[in-house]
Amino acid sequence: MSGAEIRHIVFDIGKVLIHYDPHIPYRRLIPDDTERDWFFANVCTHDWNLEQDRGRGWEEAEALLVEKFPEREAHIRAFRRYWHEMVPHAYADSVAVLEALVDRGHDVTMLTNFAPDTFRKARELYPFLDISRGVTVSGEVGLIKPDVAIYERHARDFGLEPARTLFIDDTVVNVEGAREAGWNAVRFTDAATLRRDLAAHGIEA
Structure with missing residues (x-):
């Protein structure tokens, strides 16, 4: 005391x-557990998301990842698009x-x-x-x-x-x-x- x-x-x-659970919408978007875990470990990572909490805009945040992982663009943009599902x-x-x-x-x-x-x-x-x-x-x-x-x-x-x-x-x-x-x-x-x-x-x- x-x-x-x-x-x-x-x-x-x-x-x-x-x-709060970012996996919720992605269980639908990336059904394979191994692939989904890879995505959060390498693409939309905790540290990446933390920069939005620090004030970085989503447009910049998405652009950085899309440039690096163009084949993942839809999944990258889904993070903000389906954010409301992460807070059920x-x-x-x-x-x-x-x-x-x-x-x-x-x-x-x-x-x-x-x-x-x-x-x-x-x-x-x-x-x-x-x-x-x-x-x-x-x-x-x-x-x-x-x-x-x-x-x-x-x-x-x-x-x-x-x-x-x-x-x-x-x-x-x-x-x-x-x-x-x-x-x-x-x-x-x-x-x-x-x-x-x-x-x-x-x-x-």
Whole structure:
């Protein structure tokens, strides 16, 4: 438990509040498991997609890959075209925690790695993404977790005291980045564990 009272709670979004799986549309587009795994390991890789979260536009991102893999153009362009299928549902139990915290008057914000346009779509699909006090979207500020600078930017923009801030993220390196910025942080695995983690910091949800 933190030595300081928690006054600010910051949620990640993907795999904490909404499900994300890029394989979903590609199971239809590339039915062969081996070929699909090769595609994600070599063409539309995690690192490639992360640059869109940093703010690179899709036109540039697609052009880079189409030049290198022209025979894969349709599959490359399908990543953005079918992105909405990659976020098929919210985690109702996690959203319930978020809503309970907001309803109880806690200061709740969000900090997410997301491309600007896909985040706008996510907000249309999931209106609860607008119930917190605000959101820092990596692609809008040109910074990305786990860079300490994005946590510092979020704290500055929303007036957070780092030592009194608790961050919730599913990814170990992002949790570590928050701690480097002086925040408290817990790794999300499921809503029940999150409730216990919050309780350990004196927060009921």
